[in-house]
Every structure is written in structure tokens, then in C-alpha cells.
Amino acid sequence: MDDQVILRMAAKWLIPFILIFALYVQFHGDYGPGGGFQAGVIFAAGFVLHSLVFGLKDTLRVLPPWVAYACGALGVVLYAGVGVVTMALGAEYLNYNVLSYDPEHGQHYGILLVELGVLITVFGVMLGVYYAFAGRRRLDG
């Protein structure tokens, strides 16, 4: 789409706002609708838009597939790791109360961390699946 000037310029302006909006959805999830799942999808959508407008080749240079795959695994590890940490601190698995000096702050930290894990996994998986579909060629083509 090298000749689509308006599309390229619009995408160039939109992508940063899409990524920022994803982070807003992530960190505003405690107060309004939103959270890791939605934020991860929106964050991945920014990169999908980049690849639709600038070509998959350029997007793969910005964010290679192995990063997406690693993100997919990393988020799960972060989520499960929070549980391991709470156990090491003497509470039940995923009981965030012990993460800080009082239970309510601990809950805040815990929710922040596991939601971050969800964001990272959903982002990596959505982008990894998109790469898998878009990177494949037609069998008869």
C-alpha cells in the first residue's frame, strides 16, 4: 500500500494513540470497565494495523515473532509467579494480602501484577496467531 498516502499518515497518527488507549484500559481497569484481556487485544490491534498498512515485513522487523511467542509464555509465568511469591511469603497461592504492609495494598499490587500478566499473554497470543495466519501463503498460490 505504498501509494495510499492518507491511509499511511492516518495509521501513523493512530497507532500511538491505540497503544496509549490500551494502557489506559489496562490501568483504569480498577475503576471502570477494562482490564488485561481487553487491553491486550487493543495493544495487539495497534500492531495488526501497522502490518495491514505498512506490510507484514516491516512489522516483523519492529516486533519479531519470537517476541510475541515469548510474551505469550511470559504473562502466564508472571501470573503464576505471583502465586508462588505469595506462598513464599506464607499465605495461600494467589492470596495477595501478604504482598504489602496491609491487605488492601497487597490486593492492589496483586491485581496490578496478574492483570499485567494477562495483558502480556493476550497481546503475545493475539499477535502470534495473527502472524501465523498472515505469514502463511496460499497452498495453490
Added chain:
Amino acid sequence: METVVDITLLALLAVAGLAILRTRNLFSAVMLAGIYSLVAAALFTTLDAVDVAFTEAAVGAGISTVLFLGTLALVGWEEKKPAHRPLLPLVVVLITGAALVYGTADLPPFGAADNPVHDSDVARRYIEESPHEIGVPNMVTSVLASYRGYDTMGETTVIFAALVGVLLLIARGPRPRRVWDPDRKEWLTRWDDPQSDGGDGAGTSQGGAHG
């Protein structure tokens, strides 16, 4: 007013569903499915389920549509004529639909004050205790990330498993390749670009949509 909005949205859902059934052009079917998801998201919003509506709009109308289009770029844009007669599927669908409609007769009326959900101990505990037990204003987040933390961890793992499944089934694209570099006398890991057929720089810059 709310009734008018509900009826309009449900009518749009029905129209989109029927249009998906009728069309043989898969591109319009995918676009209509996106519209269906968006209307469903609006419907969830009128039911005050904003978190669900958000997910439906982002996943159903957004990413799913892109993935469907990516698939269509691989398999073609026209649906083949079915080889069988539609009579048996029609009967099955009608019976299932009738059973579901019959099932709704047992549901309590929407939004009524004496519905079982308002009476359950679990819901009352969340509403009364979560503001000072968790301290997060959005109760959906409290339940999702803390009270039901195990469930959400399972969901995250399922999503990761989906990636593993997709990669095992269809990823023939970028894959690491061990290449022997005679100059540096060591093995290198190379991520090959799926769009270039081994040659470099000759490929187009367009993404998955070109067949």
C-alpha cells in the same frame, strides 16, 4: 425508550444473522459477523454489562474479523454450494431453537428485584465486603483478578495453549533455522521472513492479504 432500543438492536442482530446465512460471498459474511458482534456489544451495554461489551467489541468485532480475513486470503472468497439438502439441518436447528425458547420460560424476569441473583450469599458478600476487602471500585475486577484468581489464571493458560495449538497446526512461516556460518565457525539462529521466498528484497511490502 429502552424497549425501543432493545427491539431495534435485536432486530439488527436477526437481520445480520439471516444475511450471513444467505450470502455466498465470504468477505461480506465476515464483515456481517463483525457487525453482528458490534450490535451484540451494544446490546450488552444496554444490559449494563460494560466489561463484557468491551470484550465483545475488541475480540468479536476487532481481532476475529482480522483473523477471518487472514484466513480468507488463504482459502478464497467464495463459499462452495453445499452438496447436501438443507432439510435435516433445518429440522435440527428448529428443534434446538424451540427447546431454547421453551427454556427461557423458566428464567426469572430481567432486572426484577426478587431475582435469585440478588438473594445469593456470594453476591451479597462481594457487594458488601469487596470495597474494604479489596478496595477496588470496579467489582468486576475484584472478582476477576482476586476472588476468582484461579479461574483467570486458567483462562490465561488456555489462551496461551491456543497459541501453541495454532503454531503447531499452521505456522509454517517464520521459524528459527540453524545455519552454519563458515566464516565465524559457529551455528547461527535465523528467523526467515515468510514473505520472501528465500530471495531477499524482491518481495512486495504488502501483508497477508495478497495471495
